[in-house]
Amino acid sequence: MMITIISFIARLLNNKTRDKRFIKRLATLLLIITGLFSSVYAVEVISSSEKPILIPLPKEVKWGEGQFIVDSKTVIGVGSSMDEKRIGEFLQQELKDIYGLNLEIVSGKRLYREKKTILIGKPENNPLVNKLCQERNIFLTEKKIGREGYVLLVTPKEVMVTGNESQGIYWGIQTLIQLLNSTGEKKIVIPTVKICDWPDFSFRGVHLHFRGVKDNSFAKNLIKNVLAKYKINTVVLQIEESLAWRSHPELGGSLTPESLSEIVKIAKNNFIEVIPEIHSACALQSGFRKGFHLDLAEEPSPPYVNYCFSNPKSYKILFELNDEVIEIFRPFGGFRYFHIGHDEITLRGGKPGSCPRCKATGKTPAQLFAEDVKKHYEYWKKKGVKVMMWHDMLVKGAGTGHGGPPFNIADSLPLIPRDIVICDWHYGPECPSQIEYFQKKGFKEVIGCTWRNPYNIWNFTNKAKRANALGMLNTNWVPAKSGHFWGFFHIIYHADCTWNSGRRPPSELPYDPAEEYRIAMERKPVKKEDAGLQFTVDLSPYCNRSLKDNYKFSGWAARGPKYDLKTFPTGRIRLKGILFDIAKGEKNVVMLKGTLIPNLPKKVRGIKIGKKAKKLIFLHSCAWPTAEKKLVGYYRIFYKNGGTKKIAIPLRYGYEIGSYSSFWGIKKAKLVWRGKMESGDSIGIYAFIWNNPFPEQIIEKIDFLGMETPASPALFAITGIKP
Numbered sequence: 001m002m003i004t005i006i007s008f009i010a011r012l013l014n015n016k017t018r019d020k021r022f023i024k025r026l027a028t029l030l031l032i033i034t035g036l037f038s039s040v041y042a043v044e045v046i047s048s049s050e051k052p053i054l055i056p057l058p059k060e061v062k063w064g065e066g067q068f069i070v071d072s073k074t075v076i077g078v079g080s081s082m083d084e085k086r087i088g089e090f091l092q093q094e095l096k097d098i099y100g101l102n103l104e105i106v107s108g109k110r111l112y113r114e115k116k117t118i119l120i121g122k123p124e125n126n127p128l129v130n131k132l133c134q135e136r137n138i139f140l141t142e143k144k145i146g147r148e149g150y151v152l153l154v155t156p157k158e159v160m161v162t163g164n165e166s167q168g169i170y171w172g173i174q175t176l177i178q179l180l181n182s183t184g185e186k187k188i189v190i191p192t193v194k195i196c197d198w199p200d201f202s203f204r205g206v207h208l209h210f211r212g213v214k215d216n217s218f219a220k221n222l223i224k225n226v227l228a229k230y231k232i233n234t235v236v237l238q239i240e241e242s243l244a245w246r247s248h249p250e251l252g253g254s255l256t257p258e259s260l261s262e263i264v265k266i267a268k269n270n271f272i273e274v275i276p277e278i279h280s281a282c283a284l285q286s287g288f289r290k291g292f293h294l295d296l297a298e299e300p301s302p303p304y305v306n307y308c309f310s311n312p313k314s315y316k317i318l319f320e321l322n323d324e325v326i327e328i329f330r331p332f333g334g335f336r337y338f339h340i341g342h343d344e345i346t347l348r349g350g351k352p353g354s355c356p357r358c359k360a361t362g363k364t365p366a367q368l369f370a371e372d373v374k375k376h377y378e379y380w381k382k383k384g385v386k387v388m389m390w391h392d393m394l395v396k397g398a399g400t401g402h403g404g405p406p407f408n409i410a411d412s413l414p415l416i417p418r419d420i421v422i423c424d425w426h427y428g429p430e431c432p433s434q435i436e437y438f439q440k441k442g443f444k445e446v447i448g449c450t451w452r453n454p455y456n457i458w459n460f461t462n463k464a465k466r467a468n469a470l471g472m473l474n475t476n477w478v479p480a481k482s483g484h485f486w487g488f489f490h491i492i493y494h495a496d497c498t499w500n501s502g503r504r505p506p507s508e509l510p511y512d513p514a515e516e517y518r519i520a521m522e523r524k525p526v527k528k529e530d531a532g533l534q535f536t537v538d539l540s541p542y543c544n545r546s547l548k549d550n551y552k553f554s555g556w557a558a559r560g561p562k563y564d565l566k567t568f569p570t571g572r573i574r575l576k577g578i579l580f581d582i583a584k585g586e587k588n589v590v591m592l593k594g595t596l597i598p599n600l601p602k603k604v605r606g607i608k609i610g611k612k613a614k615k616l617i618f619l620h621s622c623a624w625p626t627a628e629k630k631l632v633g634y635y636r637i638f639y640k641n642g643g644t645k646k647i648a649i650p651l652r653y654g655y656e657i658g659s660y661s662s663f664w665g666i667k668k669a670k671l672v673w674r675g676k677m678e679s680g681d682s683i684g685i686y687a688f689i690w691n692n693p694f695p696e697q698i699i700e701k702i703d704f705l706g707m708e709t710p711a712s713p714a715l716f717a718i719t720g721i722k723p
């Protein structure tokens with residue numbers, strides 16, 4: 001309606017026969033009309049003064065009024081240390097790569113208060129940081145923020161990131177980067193805020209497996225763009241089967257030592273500690289499988305799980321591999337911890353202590369195992385390196401306790417050195433932590449290890465926090481290469497939980513880790529959709545279903561009123577900066593037939609658009625879940641003058657669309673709303689943004705077509721972005 005009024009008046013104004021006085025009066029009228037209209041409009045639209053979502057959630061955040069504007073005249077003012085200069089260069093590079101802004105770095109006598117400066121450094125190294133801390137009563141106490149904490153201050157005049165140590169300052173810069181909001185014209189806006197932040201755990205690790213990995217580019221991107229961005233401070237690299245060993249090419253793979261060096265370098269440059277891992281059993285196993293060193297195989301026939309614990313030749317080979325790792329790490333100052341693996345050695349046919357040589361010793365498998373661990377431990381102790389190992393062979397019983405009969409390896413526990421770091425892994429949602437068990441047995445450093453289940457990460461991290469564990473290690477068992485792109489997004493949630501545990505349960509996350517992961521890996525600026533260019537589509541003539549359900553099960557998902565979508569707002573609403581028009585009244589949604597909701601049309605044709613758009617934003621969901629990647633439906637786009645030209649947009653479950661009750665992992669859509677059902681369960685609604693390849697053509701209409709899967713697709717709104 002608004003557009004009709006404006007175009008009508010514009011047409012009148014264009015008419016040259018009208019006199020100037022008339023135009024003036026008309027202009028006034030236009031102002032009154034728009035004024036009236038926008039006030040009505042404002043009532044309808046929910047305010048979108050949303051603050052940026054920070055991940056991990058900082059400990060103390062105080063938002064202010066106003067903003068700091070970064071433009072080409074802003075400078076980065078760094079302290080005198082090499083680290084501070086490096087951090088300044090890192091920020092400079094990020095601003096250049098992502099926002100196309102090239103800022104100058106200044107230090108020493110070139111630091112002026114008058115300039116708009118992003119100040120970086122410790123107070124003792126940067127006089128302007130020192131001054132600002134004094135003026136603002138900011139005292140960096142070791143006790144509160146520690147080594148990894150930071151204070152970030154944004155005022156309209158200046159930005160400051162400071163801390164006790166470089167690592168903390170670097171984490172502060174990562175938070176600052178999350179606050180940047182591009183306006184699109186080489187200008188970035190940062191909301192004013194004061195953040196004081198520090199982590200819950202001193203060990204926040206990610207384990208990466210390199211089986212079959214030849215190329216280091218994915219691992220490097222992941223470390224730089226995800227691990228560092230979300231303040232992970234340790235990465236464990238499991239390499240026994242993947243490194244091209246110089247001393248034993250028959251054991252490894254094709255990841256060159258140079259490639260490994262590059263990974264270590266990237267990690268170190270991002271203040272991330274690296275822990276190499278050689279699972280000793282796997283190291284020799286890969287040789288056995290190819291027919292090498294079979295004299296050392298504990299089991300007489302395949303699958304050859306273990307090497308002989310009683311044969312000194314086993315250790316000669318394993319320690320040669322260790323020596324190579326030491327050489328690779330030497331230019332980077334070595335490493336503090338080494339992970340020896342040692343999990344699951346009785347699984348898949350493993351029979352430790354069964355060979356004639358081992359039997360002749362008269363020792364139990366547990367005693368042989370303990371001696372084996374001690375040989376590795378002694379090797380590393382001489383080099384000043386602490387050993388880490390998986391926990392499972394040291395416990396008996398259900399779940400991950402693999403130390404039970406018949407080999408009873410868990411009996412070795414009293415013989416295991418107490419300064420070995422135990423990595424206690426459990427991957428189920430209700431993970432039974434054994435951290436306290438190992439602590440009671442005298443192990444001071446115990447780490448909880450998770451994988452990708454959100455409740456596994458949430459529950460275990462909170463248990464580990466209560467047990468005062470050293471930290472958390474998120475293990476990843478898909479190889480660290482690009483074909484497994486989506487195997488790693490849960491790392492972001494792990495990072496959030498380990499920095500600030502107990503704050504964001506999976507179902508109440510204000511973000512989807514999959515979306516964050518995609519954005520982080522793509523390294524593109526996140527731009528808000530221009531409010532002035534948005535137009536909505538009236539879907540009310542096509543709506544066939546209510547968001548409300550009843551006990552006849554004829555609404556929403558046919559699951560009853562407790563599990564419906566009545567809490568989702570209707571009308572003109574703004575979600576994450578996007579204006580949507582959701583039909584009010586009895587029918588609010590266009591839903592298609594599914595195997596669970598059969599009494600609906602299989603397709604809805606001819607949804608009228610009649611406009612040009614550079615993007616279309618579909619606010620949609622599924623009434624029920626289905627298998628990941630399953631095609632649940634598609635949109636067919638028809639162009640007005642394109643004759644037969646039409647485009648199909650596939651809707652794959654977990655990619656472009658998800659169920660309203662899914663709370664994470666929708667990989668190509670944007671979480672725009674989070675709420676609760678009457679049952680108290682959390683729900684989330686996602687928008688899928690489609691880039692139109694033909695923005696110059698008028699989109700005449702859209703067909704919405706279903707595939708009759710269990711997941712009935714449902715369309716709430718379509719918003720266009722004008723070219």
Ligand SMILES: [Zn+2]
Binds near residue numbers: 308354357359
């Ligand atoms: Zn043996």
